[in-house]
Amino acid sequence: MHYRNGTLIGSLGEDKKYDFSFQQVRNLPREVTVKMGDQIMVECESYTMDREGVTFGGPSTLNEMCIGFLFYYPALPIATCWSLMDIHNVTGALGMEETDSIMEAVLNVDSADWDDETRAMAQKAVMEAPHLAVVENREGNRVNETTALPPISLPPAYHCEDDSLE
Incomplete structure (x- = not known):
């Protein structure tokens, strides 16, 4: 989008x-x-x-x-652009023990008792979490920016007319 x-x-x-x-x-x-x-x-x-x-x-x-x-054109000296969200936002929303370690937070998420309510809380936390965007040029210089995600609007419904493509 x-x-x-x-x-x-x-x-x-x-x-x-x-x-x-x-x-x-x-x-x-x-x-x-x-x-x-x-x-x-x-x-x-x-x-x-x-x-x-x-x-x-x-x-x-x-x-x-x-x-x-x-x-894209014209060429820009960008080598990479990536983003990630703060996993601690998810563990906090799920009421898990706070940790400074990203790996511990990921393992805590794995140990959650997942059901519809837990999934909905985690998804909401992901959407509301600060996201770090990183752009790096070919010389290794980086720009880091923390931002919120824009609201996601669902795409229109999709229907494949030709079942032979499945």
């Missing part, structure tokens, strides 16, 4: 049929101008109800990854 001044101005894409084994570049149907200060939010949804415990984010195929690659 593409935001400007806190207002949603459009979607940059949606992939309801993503397949890890068939990754490809998707071109936008039209040129999009991204201005200084705009926010681009990538949201991923996955189904892990068949697993025991919490599914963590990470590089393994057993983890969940939420990555968006953007190609």
Whole structure:
């Protein structure tokens, strides 16, 4: 999703049929101008109800990854841009013991008794947590900014007319 001044101005894409084994570049149907200060939010949804415990984010195929690659012109000397939320916001919302260690906080989340109420509280805490955004140039200089997420609006309902694509 593409935001400007806190207002949603459009979607940059949606992939309801993503397949890890068939990754490809998707071109936008039209040129999009991204201005200084705009926010681009990538949201991923996955189904892990068949697993025991919490599914963590990470590089393994057993983890969940939420990555968006953007190609742009003219070239800027940006090497990387990433963000993460404060996990302590989630553990606090779930009433867990406070810890200074991020790893301990992650392990505490894994030990929660998950049900619909717990999931709703955790999801609300994630959305309200401060998020650290980091932009780094090719020389290794970084800019860190802590920000709140803009409100997420649900995309329109999607219906595939051709069942042979599933």
